[in-house]
Amino acid sequence: MAPPHNPHRRLFLGRGAAVAHAAAAAVLLPKAALASLSEEQDLARRLAFNHLHTHERLALVYAQGEQFVPAALPTLNHFLRDHYSGDVGVMDPDLFHLL
Template sequence: MALGAAPARHLAFDHTHTREKIALDYAVDGSYVPAALRSLDHFMRDHYTGTVGQIDPALFDLLHALRLQLRQTTAFEVISCYRCPETNAHLKRTRGGGVATRSLHMDGKAIDIRIPGVALADLRDAALGLQLGGVGYYAREQFVHVDVGRVRHW
């Protein structure tokens, strides 16, 4: 996704597991800000092990587009982003269905989110409308999965 002409791309997140918060401009004048991306990599780390992965900046572009589509400035609540292979394998063994063996979370290309005050179905529909990657709807667990893999939904 092209960064476009916007002078700055801003995102804000609250992590539901670590209780950390972050708000920053991750791209300015059409270029990613390396220090901001490093901060986001750390923020989006595997909350089970503390392992820091590299998050694909296209995922932040998707989230920014989603924020604009929904006309929201509220922080995204992060349920899960990066997962190291060991965590992914453990979750697959212990959580039954819903955890892919080759999850895009392990590649820094997927995130599970919600936005306070936005109906989960509206978040899902906005993500589907963008056609920028995969969208999973987990109503019972109260989150939407978005990724920058191929366009698909479940």
């Protein structure tokens, strides 16, 4: 008797194979492709937020490559303020890279 058909197992295996393929491709990239990836670091880094409490929206370029845009940091600090008291703190700029 054949085991019952399980579509979730096939979906899991298919996605797992796709992830493995992508990981192998990343490891096996030629040096020329890696060099072009380093050139992409000069691109603008963007963030976009929608504040659920104040209904404010923000979309901006906060860095150009590794250099922060000076006017963007106070704008982000103000947007991420305590919405109860209005107190504005100073966020660690490296946190924005993680976001």
